Amino acid sequence: MSGKSLVVYLMAGxxxxxxxxAAVAGGADIVEIGFPFSxxxxxxxxxxxxxxxxxxxxxxxxxxxxxxxEARARxxxxxxxxxxxxxxxxAYGWQRFETDARAAGATSFIIADTAAGTRPELRRVxxxxxxxxxxxxxxxxxxxxxxxxxVTLTGTTGTRSELSGELEGLAARxxxxxNVPLYAGFGISTPEQAxxxxxxxxxxxxxxxxxxxxxxxxxxxxxxxASLRAALDA
Numbered sequence: 195m196s197g198k199s200l201v202v203y204l205m206a207g208x209x210x211x212x213x214x215x216a217a218v219a220g221g222a223d224i225v226e227i228g229f230p231f232s233x234x235x236x237x238x239x240x241x242x243x244x245x246x247x248x249x250x251x252x253x254x255x256x257x258x259x260x261x262x263x264e265a266r267a268r269x270x271x272x273x274x275x276x277x278x279x280x281x282x283x284x285a286y287g288w289q290r291f292e293t294d295a296r297a298a299g300a301t302s303f304i305i306a307d308t309a310a311g312t313r314p315e316l317r318r319v320x321x322x323x324x325x326x327x328x329x330x331x332x333x334x335x336x337x338x339x340x341x342x343x344x345v346t347l348t349g350t351t352g353t354r355s356e357l358s359g360e361l362e363g364l365a366a367r368x369x370x371x372x373n374v375p376l377y378a379g380f381g382i383s384t385p386e387q388a389x390x391x392x393x394x395x396x397x398x399x400x401x402x403x404x405x406x407x408x409x410x411x412x413x414x415x416x417x418x419x420a421s422l423r424a425a426l427d428a
Contacts, residue, residue, distance in 0.1 A: 198426040199223045199341075199397030200388075201377060202404050202419055203277065205230060205244040206253050209408070211264035216412035217404070218269045220419025226304065226399070227265060229258040229278035235307055240402040255286050259298045266299025273301035275319065280308045283316075292316055302339045310334035319343050324360040328371060335372035342368060344378045344395060357387045365394040385425030392426050 202217040203226040204210050214225045230245035230253055237245065253261070258276070265274055276295055283291045283305065295303065303318040310320045310333045320334035323345040335342050344365060347358035358381055368376050378391040379399030391398045400422060407418040 198392040199375070199377060200419070200422055200426055201226060201275075201379070201397060201399040203228060203241075203399065203401035204408055205241065205248050205405055206258040206261045207248050207251060208261075209412075210261050211268045212412050213408050213415055214265040214274070215268040216416040217419050218272050220416040221423030222272070222419050223397070224273040224275060224301075225265065225269065226275045226277045226401070227258070227262055229253075229255065229276050229282060231279040231282055233279075233281075235279070237306075238402060240405055244405050255282060255291070259294055262295065262300060263298040274299050275302050275304055276300050277304040277306065280305055280313075288313065288316060304343065310337045321345055322364070322368065324348055324358075324364050326364075328367060331368050332371045335368065335374050338374060341375040341377050341397070342372065343399065344368060344376050346378050346380045346382070346391065357382065357390045361391060362394055385421045388422045389425040389428065398422075398426070 200222050201224040202222040204213050204217065205228040210227060217225055228241065228245065230248040232249065262274060262276060303316060305318055306321065310330065314337060317339045319341060320338035321343040322331045322334050325348055344361065346361040361378055365376055375396040377397040377399055378395045379401065382388055382391050382398050382400050383403035388398045388400065408415045
């Protein structure tokens, strides 16, 4: 892994294992795989539409776990992180989900609507936002699995024309409270934005734009991820 980490998000689907391979070939250090949910509160229109498309194609939890296992076979030991919502785990069973997902190759988990301090038995990557208090940031950092996900703005995911001005203050507060790596996500879509975010943090998460590019196929995604990787390594 190079100096700055690059996390790429993809929605679970038939093409996702090949896309995960392409993302890794382009330089992704970690791949998040979205398990679709009918009411994804944190997600903007791109990922929401991708979730609806995945659900319409029959991507339920068992199918998503099979997708995860196939992706694991494609990417070797690159970390794979399912990202979803608590309702999916409530329906499937929290312990059962963790057991089955780890068996399928999950390295960790992101449960977007489950705050630090709840369900501590599921070790996962925690999210904090500009609205988080120092107390919440410290708790999330203490419980997080490997790195802390900095939500760069107050709102949903999506591509934006410029990097959120709220990231700098959030990153500074988190740095003062913890030594765990800080990765910034939400609203990062261009190589320039990725570089700017990485100047303030230890890595970046790219979601909506990666999902859009993935619709153009594996080679388009590989090239896009490579452009982000080049910006982070510059």
